[in-house]
Amino acid sequence: MRRLLRTGLLLAVAVVATLAVWQVASLLVNSQALAPVTGQYYVGASWMATPTPTAGPSPTATVLMTATPLPTSLPEATPEIQTVEAEPTAVPLPTPDSFVADVVGRAGIDPAGTFVLVNQNAQRMTIVKDGVVVRELAISTGDPDRGWYTPAWTGRIGEYWGTFSANGVSADNAWYLFKAGGSILIHSAPYTQAEDGSKLYQGMDDLGVFPASRGCIRISPDDATWFTDWGPYDVPIVILPWDGGTGREG
Numbered sequence: 001m002r003r004l005l006r007t008g009l010l011l012a013v014a015v016v017a018t019l020a021v022w023q024v025a026s027l028l029v030n031s032q033a034l035a036p037v038t039g040q041y042y043v044g045a046s047w048m049a050t051p052t053p054t055a056g057p058s059p060t061a062t063v064l065m066t067a068t069p070l071p072t073s074l075p076e077a078t079p080e081i082q083t084v085e086a087e088p089t090a091v092p093l094p095t096p097d098s099f100v101a102d103v104v105g106r107a108g109i110d111p112a113g114t115f116v117l118v119n120q121n122a123q124r125m126t127i128v129k130d131g132v133v134v135r136e137l138a139i140s141t142g143d144p145d146r147g148w149y150t151p152a153w154t155g156r157i158g159e160y161w162g163t164f165s166a167n168g169v170s171a172d173n174a175w176y177l178f179k180a181g182g183s184i185l186i187h188s189a190p191y192t193q194a195e196d197g198s199k200l201y202q203g204m205d206d207l208g209v210f211p212a213s214r215g216c217i218r219i220s221p222d223d224a225t226w227f228t229d230w231g232p233y234d235v236p237i238v239i240l241p242w243d244g245g246t247g248r249e250g
Contacts, residue, residue: 094133100126107154107238116157116235118217120150120242123208125186125217127230134230137223138208140189142215144242150215151180152241157232161185167214168192169202173224175232177217177239186217186232188224211242 096104101111109115112131118139119126125137141150158176164187165171174187189207191199199221206212207220217239219227 095131096126096128096133100128103240104236104238107236109236109238114235116232116237118150118237118239120211120240121244123210125219127227127232135223135226137219137227140203140206140209140213140218141211141242143212144245146214148214149242150184150211150213150217150239153178153184153237153239155237157186157235157237160228160233161187171216171218172221173228175227177237180215182215184215184217186219186224186227188221189218 096111100117104111104115104117111128114129117126117128118124118141120141123139123141125139126133127135127137142148155178158178161174161176163170163172164174164185169190169192171185171187171190174185177184177186189201189203191201194200201221203212203218204220207218212218
């Protein structure tokens with residue numbers, strides 16, 4: 001037993017000695033000590049130190065795709081509103097009523113033509129051009145209370161007399177019609193002249209109300225000017241009779 005112990009001790013000493021010789025030799029040759037068992041060299045503090053992990057390759061940075069912002073859509077242009085003016089509704093032109101059409105028709109005048117109708121009972125004169133009533137004028141015809149009548153008559157308007165004077169008064173824009181004891185005309189209301197030259201018209205309140213003339217057909221000064229400008233020469237005219245009784249009461 002003792003022999004075995006001795007032999008083991010000698011063997012251990014031999015191993016230790018061998019290792020010592022090996023480390024010394026390694027230091028002399030490589031300046032590095034050999035780690036026991038593995039035979040790996042170590043440098044530094046201790047072969048027992050936790051090894052520093054070898055840095056692997058840096059991960060390639062993932063390039064995030066930055067979304068390219070879409071351009072802000074421009075607001076759609078507001079379409080220009082085309083203002084279309086509505087065509088005015090055509091207003092029917094005034095045409096002669098059935099009474100007028102019948103009267104002139106019986107006189108041989110085309111109601112769709114151009115003519116003048118004097119209605120003494122209504123104290124109105126209707127002017128029609130190409131079948132359209134262009135104007136109705138207030139008139140004053142012969143005063144039956146004084147024995148002055150405007151005779152019923154059918155014919156054509158005659159010459160333009162302009163301004164004339166008779167019985168101490170004057171009248172403008174006179175148009176000749178026919179003879180009936182004297183000349184029957186269409187003219188402005190009669191007037192006298194003031195010292196300053198202004199015209200003092202007579203019978204203006206009679207127009208359109210009752211007959212008050214000496215037989216002519218009176219119209220207002222403004223209407224007389226319009227009538228002359230309209231140009232009535234040679235236009236057919238129908239004068240209806242007065243049958244409304246006395247002038248003032250009729």
